[in-house]
Amino acid sequence: MTTQTEPSTVERPSGGAPLEVLQVFSRLGLTCFGGPIAHLGYFRDEFVVRRRWIDEQAYADLVGLCQFLPGPASSQVGFALGLQRAGYLGALAAWAGFTLPSAAALVLFAYGAAALDGPIGAGLLHGLKLTxxxxxxxAVWGMSRQLCPDRQRATIAVAAALVVLLSSEPMAQLGAIALGGLAGLVWCRSDALQRFGDVGARVSRPAxxxxxxxxxxLLLGLPLLxxxxxxxxxxxxxxxxxxxxLVFGGGHVVLPLLRDGFVGPGWVSDDAFLAGYGAAQAVPGPLFxxxxxxxxxAAPASGLTGxxxxxxxxxxxxFLILLGVLPFWHGLRHYPAAQAMMRGVNAAVVGLLGxxxxxxVWTSTIRETSDVAIALTGFALLAIWRAPPLLVVAFSxxxxxxxxxLR
Structure with a gap:
């Protein structure tokens, strides 16, 4: 049996239509379980390996950039992919397709839709976490082979993983990426210049x-207004x-900020807040x-308007800060020092994934030997048999x- 190799470089197809972007991201919005890190794995499989909208290196650069910025990293990556494929309408289509399915499900829950309950519901939710x-x-397996091909970058990845694992601070992820960039400046400057994918060409500098x-x-003016x-x-x-x-370090970090903003003023009760948080774990798409x-x-607006x-x-x-940084980042990364820094950042991203x-992911999901067996089978279906993620979701x-x- 022959195995497929994952592409390191691809020939970029010509631009697509916003409707195409909406269709693809709507399917992902219905099937992407597992949180932001898992979403990046789904995106990589869909847009790097299967559709080849972007090459491995450009995708890793984009992930590294979005990890630097505040906001929902996986949604920012999806927004940028839609922007690259079909311009600003494509970016909006990517956001709408990826976000609205989960948002609609949570609004239904807010109106009183029954949440998953009982052994069947608990088992279903646990199976989705195993996915x-x-x-x-x-994602760790595939990206490590591409982005950590030598001892220097593998060491950066391990160091980044240790920084995050040994620290309980949300800013540890940002610090690990920054340290990876500095290490890249020292260790990764000898590599030849690489041609990176054009992920920011559709945003002008004035824009x-x-x-x-x-x-x-908006950040300074909204409180005043x-x-x-x-x-x-x-x-x-x-x-x-x-x-x-103001959130760094992934979607879950936004929860204490939202709790302070809505439970504190009395707009939402603590019980209702926690119930919604539980429901958010059971739906696909972004935690945001x-x-x-x-x-x-919430009391101020409520309903569909709220x-x-x-x-x-x-x-x-x-999205605003991503659009603001993209055109300048695209130019800076073609300098040797910038490329060396991005090699270190890419390696650090692999460490964060690890x-x-x-x-x-593992500590909150794997409880017994049967869980290991289910997760390992899902990994084999994805990595060896190249099965579509939806099949793995259904199996798990x-x-x-x-x-x-059976319990």
């Missing part, structure tokens, strides 16, 4: 500057915007979709339900 183990393991100004003006007008709706939008603008639930039940305020408010800052594979979910019924 994340297989997805993240495949980037305007996006950065918009990011800062809320205090002047006394509007609770503006205050709620500001709470969502601040959470999206939790904002739709909060907006739907859900829309929540989604726009929490995602907007991350650390995430252990905690929280069915195995989780079966295990729960």
């Amino acid at each position: 994340a183990v297989a997805i993240v393991a495949q 980037g500057i305007a996006a950065l100004l918009g990011f800062v003006v 809320g205090s002047i007008t006394g509007s609770s709706i503006i205050a709620a939008f500001d709470a969502f915007y601040r959470a999206g603008a 979709s939790f904002a739709a639930y909060l907006g739907a039940i 859900a829309a305020i929540g989604l726009i408010g929490i995602f907007l800052p991350g 650390a995430a594979l252990y905690t929280p 979910a069915a195995a989780g339900v079966t295990g729960a019924l």
Whole structure:
């Protein structure tokens, strides 16, 4: 039997249509379980290996950039992929397709839809978490072969993993990536210049500057506007915007920020907040979709209007700062020093994926030997048999339900 090799470089297809982007990301929005790290694995399998919209190196560079920036890293990566494929409408299509399925499910939950309960529901949720183990393991395996081909970069990856594993601070991820960049400057300068994929060509510098100004003006101006007008709706939008603008280290870090913004003023009870958080773990797509639930039940607006305020408010800052940085990052990374730094950053990203594979993915999911067997089978289906992720999701979910019924 012959095995397929994953492409290191690809010939980029010509631009696509926003409708194509919407279709692809809608399917991902319905099937991407497991949190932001798992989402990056799904994206890599879909857009690097299968569709070849972007090459391995450019994808890793994009992931590294989005890890540096505040906001939801996986959604920012998806936004940039849609932007590259079909311009600004493609970026919006990618966000809508990836986000709205989970947002709709959480709004239904806010209106009283029954949450998963009982042994079958618990088994189903556990099976979906086992899918994340297989997805993240495949991502670590594939990206490490491409991005850590020598001792220097492998060492950077291990060091980044240790920094994250030995620290409980959310900023440890950002620090590990920064240290990886500095190590790349020292250890990775001897490599030849590489040709990177064009992930920022559709954003002009004036547009980037305007996006950065918009990011800062909203961050500083919304609290002032809320205090002047006394509007609770503006205050709620500001709470969502601040959470999206100040969060580093993954989607889960946004939860304490949102709790302070909504439970503190009395807009949402602690019980309702925690119930929504539990439901957010059971749906695919980005954890930031939790904002739709909060907006739907919060006192200032509530309903569909509140859900829309929540989604726009929490995602907007991350997208503005990404648009602002992309055109300048695209030019800087063609310098030898910038390329050396990005090699170190890419290696550090592999380390972060490895650390995430252990905690929280492995430690919160693997309970017994049968869990190892299910996760290992899912990994084999993905990495060896090249099975579509949806098949692995179905297999793991069915195995989780079966295990729960047999207990």
